[in-house]
Amino acid sequence: MKELSHDVLSVAIKSRPPHSHKGTFGRSVLIGGNDLYGGAIIMSAEACVKSGCGLTSVITAEKNHTALHARLPEAMVLDWTISQEFNNLVNTADVLLVGPGLGIDSHSQQLLENVLLQQKSSQWLVLDGSAITLFAQNHYSLNYPEQVVFTPHQMEWERLSKLKIVDQTVPNNRDAQKQLGATIVLKSHRTDIYTASSHYRNPLGTPAMATGGMGDTLAGMITGFLAQFETKETALCAAVYLHSLIGEELGQENYVVLPTEISNHLPYYMKKAEGLTRSV
């Protein structure tokens, strides 16, 4: 087990090359937000954009478009009807996030299936929230499991791994990871990351972060980091670590830390981390 530290930030968060453009920093497509949980995908989108992803598109129920634009005109939107436009947009992504506020009805299921079938070798896929529940229920297979990240909390991990919470020990989790073949970000008050070869533990986190939407924000950060940084495992670890670091720092002065506040502080904290590195 490797404990994450500040080092992972300085390794992951490279100084940006001077000759670059928005395409250099990746295209993310985020899918979620039904009529009840539109806020979830909005929070993911804010985290993705503010972590520096080059281009962020959100596929969500029509109902959520105005609120998304009112908060974040930087994101593009598409109604989540399955259509040629849907497939085209999914096809352009470097990273796909499916799940925040997705819900588990048959339409949500179709959206997920569609993405699972379309995943290309050049694409990373992050599955969060209801997408994990649907995945667990339906025994889907993955085109490129080594390029898939699941971000379950303990209950969702129980559904996915069939391990009851008491049985979610490190060895059992590692075994379950191997069977899935994907990377697991197992969220709890101390988050663990299981990859094919490693197990990382995040030493940070504060109960001030225990509020609805924190996971949606983390999923958006992971997406944004995967989209722009080359070394995916490091990028993922950095996203998890930084999410908690910002939470802890804001938690020094705030009894509860709102997820959207984490996102608001991303550009500043990423710059501080980058300050420790050299330009590539």
Place this chain on the structure above:
Amino acid sequence: MKELSHDVLSVAIKSRPPHSHKGTFGRSVLIGGNDLYGGAIIMSAEACVKSGCGLTSVITAEKNHTALHARLPEAMVLDWTISQEFNNLVNTADVLLVGPGLGIDSHSQQLLENVLLQQKSSQWLVLDGSAITLFAQNHYSLNYPEQVVFTPHQMEWERLSKLKIVDQTVPNNRDAQKQLGATIVLKSHRTDIYTASSHYRNPLGTPAMATGGMGDTLAGMITGFLAQFETKETALCAAVYLHSLIGEELGQENYVVLPTEISNHLPYYMKKAEGLTRSV
């Protein structure tokens, strides 16, 4: 009569246990906001989320969903048609708030009746604004009056207690409280709290807070405090006291204090209060 003081904050606002998750801090369901008064339930929701409630859902007219999400993606929304989903959501709540911007038409009445009938022994219920007017008109009974809080201003208290404002003396108010069996937060320039066993007076408050929406914000804070803190009476007193304390402090530099500004400062002031206590 006990006068509230800073002590109530340090007693109520516990340091959060390190091993916790959003469920630890309660689920609130807020019901209100018709086509005219959507802002009221939005203000309650902001106060509830920013006071640290773990999960906040808002049941309101469809028309208000986009504005709510645009301001507060942390909250979930449900249309306020009475449906299986409505009943399911009400059933999950630790605390229910009914009333801000609810209105008094027959649909509003049905919503209130539904919640009154459903209240379980594990649930607290806060009745504010139009819910108090409806309650007074219709002589409803309460499943668990000892777990109900009414938050009337003096006119609403007249409707509920049948005491004219001039007759709203402490002894009369105590008698009326006993008949209802519920806790009364009687709002005026100095708010009184009547419980089965005690009468508290809030010594704080400023005319800078005399502006529309202040009561909606207080109702949201009470809901959020009841959802997350164990000792309900202390939690309630702390919410009332802190609401006025923040208002007074902001009122030092502002001729009028907007209700949403009270909410924006909640995480900071709660942290300051917590700093005076020890972790449990």
Place this chain on the structure above:
Amino acid sequence: MKELSHDVLSVAIKSRPPHSHKGTFGRSVLIGGNDLYGGAIIMSAEACVKSGCGLTSVITAEKNHTALHARLPEAMVLDWTISQEFNNLVNTADVLLVGPGLGIDSHSQQLLENVLLQQKSSQWLVLDGSAITLFAQNHYSLNYPEQVVFTPHQMEWERLSKLKIVDQTVPNNRDAQKQLGATIVLKSHRTDIYTASSHYRNPLGTPAMATGGMGDTLAGMITGFLAQFETKETALCAAVYLHSLIGEELGQENYVVLPTEISNHLPYYMKKAEGLTRSV
């Protein structure tokens, strides 16, 4: 001619009485905002609420409700169809503002006519923007002209007074004011106020304020000040003076001052002005 000075602020902006509630600070009803100019009435509403009006309701095209709530949940909204609800709400007002973004089509005209016919002896009426143009076109009469304020810029004043801009001299303006019987706030780079007995000149103002929406904000401030302060002429003068004062101060550091920024600073500048006075 009296030149306005800081004194008018300390005279108008009284310390609030400790025993007060939102009703103490007046009810304003703002009417305007068609499908094209919704932003205008939103800006008026922000100025009205943030100047400390006790209760602010906005009657505007349905289309504008969500944006208004997203920015300002403190305001109530009503669709601007003429209805019993419309008449009831108009009837409750202490001050009515008609005009910002109203437009000049037949529906807008009907709204204006309705309000003109309804004005009671206890109500003040502020006519701004398109309401002035409509008034000039249709030769309406006023129920209580001494309780009406027109806020024209020079072109609108030409329409209302039939004085070409070159002929808008102080003597001519005073004559025109006498014929109308109402108070005139004649906006230009130095705004003049003509009342039955006086002529005030505002010495402040900056070209940084020359941007769309500044008049809507002033109209909202005038409404809010009339709603809460007893001496109406002083209240009006203070609103005009403070609007420019805030603009000048923000203009020290900003090339252009957005109207909504004026409103955001109202509570702070009003407190500073009040600090110079004694509680009544």
Place this chain on the structure above:
Amino acid sequence: MKELSHDVLSVAIKSRPPHSHKGTFGRSVLIGGNDLYGGAIIMSAEACVKSGCGLTSVITAEKNHTALHARLPEAMVLDWTISQEFNNLVNTADVLLVGPGLGIDSHSQQLLENVLLQQKSSQWLVLDGSAITLFAQNHYSLNYPEQVVFTPHQMEWERLSKLKIVDQTVPNNRDAQKQLGATIVLKSHRTDIYTASSHYRNPLGTPAMATGGMGDTLAGMITGFLAQFETKETALCAAVYLHSLIGEELGQENYVVLPTEISNHLPYYMKKAEGLTRSV
């Protein structure tokens, strides 16, 4: 080739004349924002208003109106159906911007054609994003090419000039500019401006600005600067330079700079630039 420097700001950004009103600082009409890319035209509008344009109107898909008003009530909106109102509004403009989030379907094409046909000798026209793509596809002609600005990135410039990116040398670009007759703002990590008589290079810019929406913000700034400043070439150069200057300064403390943050800082940075000049 002239390298832009701080001097261009002090030359372009004049102190505003004391006797002025919103009309003094120009009327801009912005056209764009389809159902997918509404955020783009919102970002342009924010840049235009916050750069000090006197009056800003936005013609966009109905769907985007609420989000625009929620962020920026200072802008007026019109649905983008082609109508008499559309033509009337276009006719009032001092500067027209077409393109941000416009899309390339047949309706978008008709909007563009309409504007191209209507351009008057008194109007400047800025063509950005999809408008450039449509222009390149359809070989339109320009009424007043010397009053047209194209703002392509390198791919769009390839479509417009038929020069492959590797062939986009200064001499080739100058030739292509001459053929078009319009001014070219060729965006890359160092932006070039080609006018009939000059070639300017912007020495500023940071990869922190490489994120979606940055070009929409620049287009809005250019529009706002052209609307209010007399010397158009200098105004254009100042907009390009200041956009990057603000980006660089914010980029000192932020890993990524959001386009809307550039706009938020415009009034402050323009004032700083003006501070170096004398009132005209």
